[in-house]
Amino acid sequence: MNKTILVTGATSGLGKAIAEKFADANYNCIITGRRKQRLEALAATLSSNNNIKVLPLAFDISKKEETFNAINNLSEEWRNIDVLINNAGLAAGRDAFDEASLDDWETMIDTNVKGLLYMSKAVIPLMKKNKKGHIINIGSTAAKEVYKDGNVYCATKFAVNAISQAQRIDLLPHRIKVTCINPGAVDTEFSIVRFKGDVQKADAVYEGYEPLHAEDVADTIFYCAALPKHVCINDLVITCLAQASSFYTYKE
Structure with missing residues (x-):
């Protein structure tokens, strides 16, 4: 039987790539996002390219009621969630x-912290019932x-790190893995969103290096999810070769 993954923010960037990677490995996919048309287009592509089922759920994870309604109203066939990607x-x-x-x-704060908390809180009971699961933040x-x-962007990601550590401790009795993946610069819509549509300023972030x-x-997330049951990558930092940290990037 195919495993099931739930990916939030699947309409573009990392979320879309994650959904595609797991779909290629025959995971059934629950994909969420705010942009309904993009979500449905991705669902159609994933299901046509792979022998899997895909459930698109269009809602805003920063809205508590929307998040809990989406998860609580899942049909029985979608309630065995093996991997949650926040x-x-x-x-x-x-x-x-x-x-x-x-x-x-x-x-x-509403998206990066509260949204992650709402989604985790909604999905964890399903994982506890199954006595297994993997949360990847x-x-x-x-x-x-x-x-x-x-400032506050960094603060929200410090919070994700702390929440991941807390989840890992508190969910040990339920055999639920928790992994925190910490990427450096990734060429997605991230900078366009950060600079509010200023493509020139966004492109400058990635000039002079790959x-x-x-x-x-x-690929890294899939590796973590595919490890044996007794193995858990707790915390992982991934950058491109040109980047040593948030401070140091070598540009040619």
Whole structure:
């Protein structure tokens, strides 16, 4: 019987690449996101290219009621979730603390922290019932060190790191694995969102070196999920060769 993965933020970037990677490995996929058309298009592609089932769920994980309704109303065939990928997240703005937008801060906290908490809280009872499961939270190198003008984005990723550690401890009795994957620079829509549609400014982030591609991170996540039952990668940082940390990137 095929295993089932749930991926949040699957309409683009890392989430889309993760869904494609696991679908290629014959996982049935629950994919979530806010952009319904993109989600349904991805579902159609995944199901036509692979012998799997795909369930697209369009909702906003930062909305508590929407998240719990989506999970609580899953039909029986979709309630055996083997892997939860808490991928949905964003950076909004890059400004000094005293100049940053409160709306940007709230958007990042609501999505990166609250959304991850809501989804985890909704799915964990299903995993507990099955006495197995794997939660993979997408952090960042920003979870390891704060950089200039990163303030609240970094804080949200520090929170993801702390939440992952707490989940790992508290869920041990239920045989639920918890992994935190912390990517560096990845060439996705991330910077376009951060700079609010300024493509020129977003492209400049990746000039002079080859960043990670979404498929690189998806491959790493799949490796972690495919390990034997008794093995768990707790915490993993992945960067491109040109990047040593959030601070140091070698550009030619």
